[in-house]
Amino acid sequence: xxxxxxxxxxxxxxxxxxxxxxxxxxxxxxxxxxxxxxxxxxxxxxxxxxxxxxxxxxxxxxxxxxxxxxxxxxxxxxxxxxxxxxxxxxxxxxxxxxxxxxxxxxxxxxxxxxxxxxxxxxxxxxxxxxxxxxxxxxxxxxxxxxxxxxxxxxxxxxxxxxxx
Numbered sequence: 001x002x003x004x005x006x007x008x009x010x011x012x013x014x015x016x017x018x019x020x021x022x023x024x025x026x027x028x029x030x031x032x033x034x035x036x037x038x039x040x041x042x043x044x045x046x047x048x049x050x051x052x053x054x055x056x057x058x059x060x061x062x063x064x065x066x067x068x069x070x071x072x073x074x075x076x077x078x079x080x081x082x083x084x085x086x087x088x089x090x091x092x093x094x095x096x097x098x099x100x101x102x103x104x105x106x107x108x109x110x111x112x113x114x115x116x117x118x119x120x121x122x123x124x125x126x127x128x129x130x131x132x133x134x135x136x137x138x139x140x141x142x143x144x145x146x147x148x149x150x151x152x153x154x155x156x157x158x159x160x161x162x163x164x
Contacts, residue, residue, distance in 0.1 A: 005072060007046065009065070009085040010038045011057040022052040039064055057088035062097040069103060082106065092151055109157060118143060122161030129163070136164035
């Protein structure tokens with residue numbers, strides 16, 4: 001039986017108070033911070049890297065993942081590896097690296113107008129279910145999707161229409 005291993009990549013902000021080296025103001029978080037990179041398997045920390053906040057959250061993630069994947073494949077050559085991360089990691093560089101290295105991935109995808117239009121029918125279904133039951137309703141769909149400029153190919157997306 002082929003085993004599977006799931007890994008999470010996270011970059012939670014680490015707020016700074018004072019004038020530490022390489023501190024930068026991060027507009028999304030509204031403060032000066034570091035943007036550390038963590039890779040976890042369950043509650044086990046596999047990689048921690050302190051990084052300045054003046055870079056993309058996904059920067060250096062394929063390098064950290066690459067070392068871990070190489071070690072896993074050396075020990076368990078047939079293991080299925082799944083990388084999970086939020087939409088900050090949904091970048092061509094990391095997805096392409098995963099595809100080239102036979103690493104499955106589940107990344108969040110930021111909402112946009114094109115995606116909203118594609119899942120319009122599922123959103124309507126969720127609204128009807130919500131009105132009928134007065135409970136939160138979720139309807140899922142899957143489709144091939146590509147960005148207009150940043151992705152090199154179409155990829156499978158699973159979307160959720162949710163009304164609560």
